[in-house]
Structure formats: C-alpha cells, structure tokens
Amino acid sequence: MSGCQSVIIPTANSLDHASNTLDSLEKLEAPPHETILVQNALPDDSRYRDFNRYTDFANHYKDIGLKIFFESTPGLLSGRHRGAAEATGDLLIFVDDDVTFASDWLSELSGVFDNPKIALAGGPSVPVFAYEPPQWLKNCWQSTPCGGRQMAQLSLLQLDTNDTIDVDPDLVWGLNYAIRRDALNTLGGFHPDCVPASLQHFQGDGETGLSQKITEAGRRAVYNPNAIVHHHIGPERMTKSYFDQRSFYQGVCNSYTEIRSGTDPTPLPDTEGSDRSFPPLQWARRLKRSLRPSVAQDDLPARFFRAYVRGFNFHRACVRSSPRLLQWVRQETYFDYHYPTLEPNFSPAPREVHDPADR
Template identity: 35%
Template sequence: MPEEKNYEKERKLPFVSIIISTYNRAHYIKITIDSFLNQCYPPDLYEIIICDNNSTDHTKQVIEEYKNSKDGTRIRYLFEKRQGMHFARNYAAKKSCGDLLYFADDDVIADRNLLSELVKVFEDKRVGCASGKILPKWECVPPKWVEKYCNNSLLSLNDLGDATKISRNDLGVWGCHEAVRRDVFFEAGGFHLDLVGNGPGIGDGETGMNDDIKHLGYRLAYVGTSITYHMIPARRMTQTYLNKRYEYNGNSHSYSEYRKKPFTKKELPKRIYVYIKEFILKEISMIERWRRGKISLRFLLAEFYYYTARIRYDIQIAFNERFRKLVEYSDWL
C-alpha cells in the first residue's frame, strides 16, 4: 500500500519501546517476539525489551538464540529477580529508550499493523495511554459457556469495534496491549502491585495506573485497527481458572478501595456483613438470570471465590501490618 507508506514518511513517528514481561513462558515467548519483529513500522524506530521475571524454565536460552540473528540488535534481555509483574514492567520501563512505552504480555500475537495504527492516536496530546482490539487465539475449541460468557475482560479480551474512541473513562485498557507516553508513565508512578508468580494478583496493576493517568487529566483511548491476539490455552477454559480470576478481581477491588478509603479494625465486622449480604443478593439475582438463560451456573461458584477473597484480603489488611504496608506502598518505580 504505497499511499500508506508515503503518509508514514511525512509524519514524525515516535520511537517505541516494546516491553514484554515474562515468567516461565518459554513455549510462547518466541511466537510473541516474532510477531513484533514483523511489524509494519520502521525497524529503527522500535526496540523490544524482554524482562525475565525470575523464570526457572529455558526462557533466557530462547532469547539468546536471537543474538546471532539479523534482528539480534533490536532485542534486549533484562532480568528482574523481584517476583511480580509490576517489578518487571517498571524496571524495564526505566531501562527503555522509547517516547512511547508499549506493554505486551508474553502470550500474545501482534498484528503487523499494531504499532503503526496505535501510534496515530497519540497525535492527540490529550491522550495519555491507549489500547486496541484484543481477540482470542483459542488453542482448542472453547466450551460453549466460555465462548458465550468469557469473551471479555475475564480473558483480557476487548473488542469495541473498528473505530477509535477517546474517553475520560477506562475503555478496557489492559496491560497485554497498552501504550503509554513515557513522561505520563513516570508522572503516574508506573504499574501498581500486581501478579506475583502464578498466584492470583494482589493489587490493581494497570487498572490502578490507568486510574492515576486519568486523574492527571489525560484521556484514555481505544484504537480498533490496532489488533493483538491473546493465546488462550485449555487450562483457561475451566472452572478452576474462572474461580482464580474472580479471586484476583476480589483482591484487586479490596486493594483499590482501601487505598482510596482506608478502614480500621473496628469497621471490619461491618464490611464482612456487607460482603455476605451482597453475596446472597447477587446469588439470588444470578439464579434468576440463569433461569432466563442469561448466565451459566458456573458463575455462582465464581462469585463465592470473589467474596471470600475480599473478606480474606480485608482481614489481612486489618491484622497483618506488613501486608497493610504493602498495600499502602506507592513508589513501585
């Protein structure tokens, strides 16, 4: 498409740092890297940083294989021994060179036009961060209930159509497909506490950072022509994964709420009472929705994991001083 290439030459394109945090995904990471090496974006205007978050598999060997290839100089390997996705992403951001910092997960496949389409929205100086369309790449045929009810944030998917949208509110900007202006990223303080190893997340990660960006006065954007594919393995199409995801959401919401409005030990019984009441009312409502064919019964069990996670998290905040300080801590950079 010659017209597109000429147009790109006329524009002053930003240098982009693609940052991929990885943990024990040696079997996926090469697919992800190759998709970013294949971008329709000037090769001298982006770098790929792989931040190994203390992997115990052969991730490092996979990255080293690129050193002797023609693309070896475009890939940088970093090692972050502090366990936690927030540590890896923030550390890599500090070591990056980009005007734009683009964050991806280690299990995505980027469309060739991902970068060239995504950078356009940053011509609007109001935009602080942006994402795009995140579609599933099913590794096997998904169960009907997964395809019907989980084709959304539960699997970090997002499809708001092909148009570009700019808003004061979060449009589903997930860290597996997110670009942030460099100065905005550091002004906002980077990613919040997030996933640690393979356990459920214990913070609000990119959601918290996006909220900080919004409060700085910037807009959030969605670019429907910037597409990535999220690889969904069979283990994510199970009740076990759904429960874990709801547990993560419970932890994340308790984390966010406490940081906005701290509570005391005396208030804990009231909070637990509210959670139990909410849980019962929600279960009754969900049974009605199930009767009308609007939801799967699987989500009744998942809600139990959500509310028990909230209760456990609040108890830890109230009685575990070390944990409470972790939640209150803000300088993750």
C-alpha cells in the first residue's frame, strides 16, 4: 500500500520532544507523505504552548507533510482520535513521540496491507537504553507465545520470526500500530488511555480494547519483523518506582476491561502478607500484559503485584461510587472523547501507587 499512509504522533510534550522521531521519519527510505502531530493537554508553560513556532516547525518538516494540531482534552485517546480525524490516509499508523525507525520501517509496515484481508499490523519495538540496565530490569524480560521476548512495562517486543506472521492482535502494540481506517471506524476506535494522574479514574485499556474488537470481528493482524521501531528508554523509566507505576496502571486497565465486559466492580481480596501468589486472570489477563519478572529477585514480583492490586482496587472503588463513571466505562465508542461530568459528590478513591516501604 503506497501513497495513502498517515503517521500519527500523539504527544503531551513540547514540539522539540518529538524532534528525534520526526528526524527519523525524514531519513526513511520512503518517508510518509503526511505526518500528524497532536499536542494535547499541554502544561501551562510557554515552552510548551509556543503556538508561534507551529508554522516554522511544520515548515522544517515539510518533506514528511507535518501538520500540527492542539487538542485540549488530556489523554492518549484524544490524541489518537483527533489525529485520525485530521488524517487523510486510508492507512493510519500510530507511533509514540520517543521512537526512531529502521530505514525501511514504513515500507515494510505498509507493504503488508497489499493483502486486503489484513486489518492491523505491527512489528518489533527494541530498546535503546540510556545506560546499561540493572539486573533486576533485565529479569523482567519474558517469553511470548510466538517465541522471542517482551517487556510490557517498557513496551518492548521482539518475536522469534524472520517472516511476517499472523498474530493475536494483542501483540500489535501502540507505539508501532498500523490499522486500516475502515477497521478503526467500523470497530469503534480506541479506548481511553494514558490519562493524567488526577483523571486516572477515566483510564481504559487503550489499543488493547480495539485489538480485542479486531479479534472478535475475525479480522487478521500480522507482525512484520522488519518493521522495527527503536524505543528510547530514559533513566526515569529504569527504576523500580516507574515499574510500580506501570503495574498500578495495568491494574486500572484490567479492572476497566472486566467491568466493560459485564463484571461487577468488586475489588480484589486484600493481599496484605501475600508473597508470590499471582491470580492468573487479573495479573496476566492478556498475553502482553503479564508484568511479573520472569526470574524472582528479592521481593520484586510481590512488590509489583501489590502495586497492580492497588491500581485495580482504585478503579473499582471509583466506579462503585459513580454511576456516570460506570456508564463511561461501558459506553459503546469513544469517538466523542471528552470526559463526562461526574456526580457533584464524586471524589476519586485515594491513588496510592507505592507502598510506603517501597519508596
């Protein structure tokens, strides 16, 4: 598929933060004809809200057809759906603002859509660490059902194949996510994702929800090992505290998924004093969402599980206290991605990401 791709980059950061990604797009063997950068929920800081720079910045990247949009609604959902609405391509390719690309990434990724039966495609996301990772972080690599390895906490995925293969859509990840526009629209789009901490009760399961709908519709997804993105991992994400945050976040996501499917919003049992028991449904509901280190080291598996339970129960408590939030979780689509007004007496549950002993 050529001449009809739109690369979409949602970001809550400054324009300069995306420069490495945009520079890398320019250097592709076959650069995109259109690139959509959506800034959403920017801080009240002139370094971020430098709207006078938009024209000059876009002109600097005119060779990749850069268009910049500001979206006031915070969260990755609004960035993705605003980007899709502004894009003109039939193939929508969503990437993060902290990735760079193999030189043939776009041609490899878009080429699989020459097969009209394919609705979704992705490829490897390989790490570029700020420094040599500590051993505890290396232990978080896990195997996948297709061979190879994954580290969900850092959105890293490398399947063991030299050929393009059919995969569960859940193994196409949001930093390297190409989907036909008709599939995105027909299947209802993305779910809420990556909202600010103060709004985390609105968190959903992001591209996982859309991938599940692709599975239910019997549409095909493929993984092309040559469609490689390099995910740049800064020092702030190479910490146990950050992995706590990702575990908490995953608890919220899994709570959302289960409530949306009809489960009552009851909390997980108290895990105080638990060691390394991991309820299989909630902790690893999806192949890509298993966050346990594959090798136990010290108390890390139990620590991350406790953070997961806190996130799961935080979301359950919020939903139990707000019928309007329950309605939001179960609404059919989120093309209207603005957050609803909840009850006047609604107050989010305490958001306790870390155990005091883990800080």
